[in-house]
Amino acid sequence: MGLACASANGEARTRFDGIRTTAYTYGADQNGSGNETRNALGKPLKTGKLQSAAADWSQWPVGTHFRVVETGQEYVVDDTGSALVGTNTIDLFKSSARAMNNWGVRHVTIEIIEWGSPEKSLDILRDRTRVKHNREMVQKLEKVLAT
Template sequence: MLFRFFSPALVAMLLASCGNDVAVVSKERAMRGGASTGTTGNHYTARGPYTTAHPSPSVIAAGHQKRKDKHGMPYYSNERVRHVRTTAYTCSESDHLEYGSMNAAGTPLRYSSNVISAAADWSVYPIGTTFRIKGMKPLFVVDDYGSALVGTNTIDIYTPSKSHMRAWGRRNVEISVVRWGSYARSAELLSGRTGHSHCRQMYTSIKRKVNSGQATVMR
């Protein structure tokens, strides 16, 4: 999210680009997992256009041994396979109207059959972190953040409309990190936004990780 104000005309233009509550058939089919991917032996959660595979018992069990965030989900260090709480958002929500279809890096939010934007605490998942959700085909890229996500391991999935957002709901999934993002780029963007408490918290956490050497491990 960008901390600046847009003119009413620009807000209207950006909001129009968010899309309406209409079916996106080709994208929805491409995002379905399950038998269409040739995967067997998994159980799936299907609501609306989104089908995700249940996390592996071994991944859930590994998380039981870890310290938990306020939602009861595990904190991880540099593990790439994780049991993660996810929520969903869209750019037509009241708290996102002033940003329209732009992410916190100042570029358009993405939603296609190949790549989908996601928001997270950048001190946990730095900007540019890419991951896959078990049972789904698209690659997810962290390019946004939100105040409610700071201090948690929750990832907020971008969706094109409120009906899609409701269809995703809140679900715990298994993710596999494909590539870690950049703490340096995250800190650069946040450094000018520390007047906002959640940005200051992320910035401070990132600097602590960098100074301790933990950030260099996550590559």
């Protein structure tokens, strides 16, 4: 599967129905890293009006800003997760375990406010290929960007 931003006719899509979402919160048990409050860019996880989201950067490039239609909440893809690669699932950051558990798994409609950059995603991930899921994203991004 290529980047989610391209429709069948090659036009940029801005609305996606039925996107599987999960949730994560602070802590190594939830986000799979030893640095509990940081995203994949090394910056603090975002809370408030614009929140962090983790995704497969070969489908949802870093910097992709979107709104969940059902809730009106806005997110930016600034994190990754090993269980997300190839799944078309977006993991939404929540500021508490309770909020994370209340979210559970939901299929939602998202509207893209601004697409992120596949080139930036590739630049960031190229130095992180010791990890399998990063290697997979790099391979997909290189293939898409070569066309």
